[in-house]
Amino acid sequence: MFSQIKKWIFGIGLALVLFLLFSLTYCWYLSGNIEKRFSGRKWKIPSTVYSDTTLLFPGKHVDLTFIEEKLKKLGYRKKMAQPEKKGEYQLIDTGIEIYFKDLNLPDNIREGFLAALDIDHDQINNIRLIDTDGSLSLAELGPEIIMQFFGKERELRRVVSINNIPKHLSDAVTSAEDSRFYTHFGVDPIGIIRALFTNIRYGYIRQGGSTLTQQLSKNYFLTSERTLRRKLNELFISVAIELKYSKDEIIEIYLNEIYFGQKGSVSINGVGEAADFYFGKKVENLTLSESAVIAGIIKGPNIFSPYSNLKKCTDRRNQVLHAMKNKQLISDQEMEMAITEPIKTVGFEKYNRQAPFFLDYVSQQLNELYPETSLSSLGFSIFTSLDTEVQNAAEKALENGLNRLEQAIPAIKREEPIQRLQGAVVVLQPRTGNILAMVGGRDYNLSQFNRITQSRRQPGSCIKPIIVASFLDVFKPSDLLNNEEISYLVNDKLWAPKNFGDIPEKQISVRDMLRLSCNRAAVDMVVRGGLGTVIDQINTYNFSTQFLPYPSIALGAFEVSPLELARAYCAFAADGIQPFPLSVKDVIDENGNSLVRRHMDIHEVISPAKAFLISSMLESVVTDGTAKSLVKLGIDFPLAGKTGTTNEYKDAWFIGYTPDFLALVWVGFDNGDPVYSTGSGAAIPIFAELVKSMPGYISQNTFTRPPGVVQRKVCKQSGELAVFLKCPETYDEYFLEENKPEIKCHIHASPSSIKRFFNGFKNLFK
Amino acid sequence: MVSKIYSNKIYMGFDRFFFSIILIFFLAACAGIHPVPEKETEKDLGLPTPEIIEKPNSEGQAFDSRMMASHNLTQKGYLLLKQNDFDGAIRLLERAVGINPSDGPGYFYLSEAWLGKKNFNLAKQFNGLALLYLRSNLSWTDRAHLQKKRIERGLNGL
Numbered sequence: 001m002f003s004q005i006k007k008w009i010f011g012i013g014l015a016l017v018l019f020l021l022f023s024l025t026y027c028w029y030l031s032g033n034i035e036k037r038f039s040g041r042k043w044k045i046p047s048t049v050y051s052d053t054t055l056l057f058p059g060k061h062v063d064l065t066f067i068e069e070k071l072k073k074l075g076y077r078k079k080m081a082q083p084e085k086k087g088e089y090q091l092i093d094t095g096i097e098i099y100f101k102d103l104n105l106p107d108n109i110r111e112g113f114l115a116a117l118d119i120d121h122d123q124i125n126n127i128r129l130i131d132t133d134g135s136l137s138l139a140e141l142g143p144e145i146i147m148q149f150f151g152k153e154r155e156l157r158r159v160v161s162i163n164n165i166p167k168h169l170s171d172a173v174t175s176a177e178d179s180r181f182y183t184h185f186g187v188d189p190i191g192i193i194r195a196l197f198t199n200i201r202y203g204y205i206r207q208g209g210s211t212l213t214q215q216l217s218k219n220y221f222l223t224s225e226r227t228l229r230r231k232l233n234e235l236f237i238s239v240a241i242e243l244k245y246s247k248d249e250i251i252e253i254y255l256n257e258i259y260f261g262q263k264g265s266v267s268i269n270g271v272g273e274a275a276d277f278y279f280g281k282k283v284e285n286l287t288l289s290e291s292a293v294i295a296g297i298i299k300g301p302n303i304f305s306p307y308s309n310l311k312k313c314t315d316r317r318n319q320v321l322h323a324m325k326n327k328q329l330i331s332d333q334e335m336e337m338a339i340t341e342p343i344k345t346v347g348f349e350k351y352n353r354q355a356p357f358f359l360d361y362v363s364q365q366l367n368e369l370y371p372e373t374s375l376s377s378l379g380f381s382i383f384t385s386l387d388t389e390v391q392n393a394a395e396k397a398l399e400n401g402l403n404r405l406e407q408a409i410p411a412i413k414r415e416e417p418i419q420r421l422q423g424a425v426v427v428l429q430p431r432t433g434n435i436l437a438m439v440g441g442r443d444y445n446l447s448q449f450n451r452i453t454q455s456r457r458q459p460g461s462c463i464k465p466i467i468v469a470s471f472l473d474v475f476k477p478s479d480l481l482n483n484e485e486i487s488y489l490v491n492d493k494l495w496a497p498k499n500f501g502d503i504p505e506k507q508i509s510v511r512d513m514l515r516l517s518c519n520r521a522a523v524d525m526v527v528r529g530g531l532g533t534v535i536d537q538i539n540t541y542n543f544s545t546q547f548l549p550y551p552s553i554a555l556g557a558f559e560v561s562p563l564e565l566a567r568a569y570c571a572f573a574a575d576g577i578q579p580f581p582l583s584v585k586d587v588i589d590e591n592g593n594s595l596v597r598r599h600m601d602i603h604e605v606i607s608p609a610k611a612f613l614i615s616s617m618l619e620s621v622v623t624d625g626t627a628k629s630l631v632k633l634g635i636d637f638p639l640a641g642k643t644g645t646t647n648e649y650k651d652a653w654f655i656g657y658t659p660d661f662l663a664l665v666w667v668g669f670d671n672g673d674p675v676y677s678t679g680s681g682a683a684i685p686i687f688a689e690l691v692k693s694m695p696g697y698i699s700q701n702t703f704t705r706p707p708g709v710v711q712r713k714v715c716k717q718s719g720e721l722a723v724f725l726k727c728p729e730t731y732d733e734y735f736l737e738e739n740k741p742e743i744k745c746h747i748h749a750s751p752s753s754i755k756r757f758f759n760g761f762k763n764l765f766k
Numbered sequence: 767m768v769s770k771i772y773s774n775k776i777y778m779g780f781d782r783f784f785f786s787i788i789l790i791f792f793l794a795a796c797a798g799i800h801p802v803p804e805k806e807t808e809k810d811l812g813l814p815t816p817e818i819i820e821k822p823n824s825e826g827q828a829f830d831s832r833m834m835a836s837h838n839l840t841q842k843g844y845l846l847l848k849q850n851d852f853d854g855a856i857r858l859l860e861r862a863v864g865i866n867p868s869d870g871p872g873y874f875y876l877s878e879a880w881l882g883k884k885n886f887n888l889a890k891q892f893n894g895l896a897l898l899y900l901r902s903n904l905s906w907t908d909r910a911h912l913q914k915k916r917i918e919r920g921l922n923g924l
Contacts, residue, residue, distance in 0.1 A: 059831025
């Protein structure tokens, strides 16, 4: 009997020793794996794409509604009294008071400040610093998040160091989730027994016995399946973690790992993200009450979230605060104060992908630099040139314009959504090349084909300014071109260009050719000037098209990319300088190191003097030419532009610009069906609606007359220097210094005084 | 009494003045011939501080404000340039010329920053714009011309 007991004891002892040995070996094996995992990258952080920042300055035209919308998107909160904290604003009689948030951008780190924007007649009059009563010449609102490169997990997380986590937050979490965290070894037997008793007493699972380390093991290394094997693994991993890491390291990982709720389809993870999502704060700025709210959410993020049930959230917060007080982590007074503090959430907008065509264009460039897995895991910050105000304006203007057109012309309505009338808009800053907006089509969900970057369409008359610029050394703006019907022999076939509208004059000036978009005169210019010159010159604008020397080049009878066409026009708006179109400006890694930095890249295409002449002629298109309807549509600032319509109304274009912006609008069908409208009828209303909604880029800035340009009075009939009191119709025209008219009007030039006397005498007897 | 002290001061002032003149002549006579440093490059002189240049044909308060805003950025860019933070300076100066495309000093400093980065082609492009927009200001025009010479030297590999 005794030997039997001994055998049993020996057996149990041996089993225990073996179990212990197995446990230790297994823990050792696990700790290697854990170390491998923890020493590398712990989380996949999605890269974030930002828009450009918004500059506010006195004199800038603004729409107060837009500013308010912008502030809301940036997480600012509206107040009915003067803002007291960063991220608050108040509408006042004279404008708006904003407590600007801190800025932390690659080249601009700035503390938040309180200022009032005095706005009068939709224009910022003054940016007043409220504390000092001084004035600012410039204020900057931060960029908007326009996209995040999520992996499969769709998790949002901003990793924070334990040094930045306030003690009351870690205390609140341990009090709420694992009160003996600092004393157990990863597994809490007392907690397990207590949970067991509680659950038996209530007859259902009311309390869990998992420690923070166990929760971390489960979240980080295991699935959520409820099996004994998983539970055992959880225990072993927890012990292994505790053997390997300090308590501070464990709680830091835990606080960055844990799930805190949903923002639409994206999950919020870690206290850093939670602090921003619920309170719009950095974690280090959380109050005791807010920390208790966040700690309380862990138990059931969708039950105790202040966004889903404020009452339950408040009760849970108070429980956490009581637990903290019971553990003497806070005083009675601190607890009372925190309990009376109302829970003020910051609100959120569900993740909504904006500017999809632009983002595709950005992604395409980023994918050339980084694989998709890096973008979805390395937490890059990608700063772009997009102006969300202009982007929204472009999207709305295009949609409204296409709808209006379909209503006005029933023949262009299509039943099949994919076959509907299409359009595209791109807005650039001509000086810098920044792409401010890009709408590549009517509905991204239906068709992701980007008609700005991927399509190739005939530019029609939009090519004429480039043709004219090629010949400014030969032709003067006042030179007369032939507008008579002429047939040209092209490839052994006769070709006779026709005008769109009725232009009765037999000869018209170069300026009028552009103003009225006269096809015959344009072809005459190309034929007289030389096709070789055109080809040479047009190639300097960086089109990817292979141009062929046909006279029809004057009418844009070849295909170009709309983005390349817009880029070509930038040269006219920017003193002959052509910029490279910029969308991605900076890529920063999560430690703030610059990975990519793209600057304005420019090169001279034509001289500033030639660019000025073209702009001057294109201003005539708007004031008195094919784009004069813009004035009726409310465009009252100096603007240059050109309409374009291709054969059989396949494409309708308008490109308009000032020194501050350039916008290109295209309307057409993907399959080349006719639009039954011209650039003036189809594209101009879209352009007008767009620019009226981007007041920030509208100024009275005119094109500066550079050196090398002279002004002369010329005769309209001859295009030569006007003779004082002789030429019946004269006008002032700009010329290149080196190609200005030298000859007086041969039609009205005065004959000699004797001849005049005899002529006068003869006339008496007529 | 007051006038006496005053006259004494004048007397003392004259005394010092004549002494200084004699001393200058004496020292000048003792001095050896020393080469005068060639006043050739802006780098030797340090960068000119940005000052607001009036835009040709500028009109209205709105424009002035736009110019003030771009000037603010130009000044910040200038400070970064002084610290040899060329990339930071370029980013701010690009914003400045974006707001006010006639910002002559903005182009001048952009050219300077690209010179700093040894990209002489871009420096040349921006110098061209600086010359265009600074032409109404003689001292700035001189600086831009000196800058052009430095760029040409850089392009020629000197």
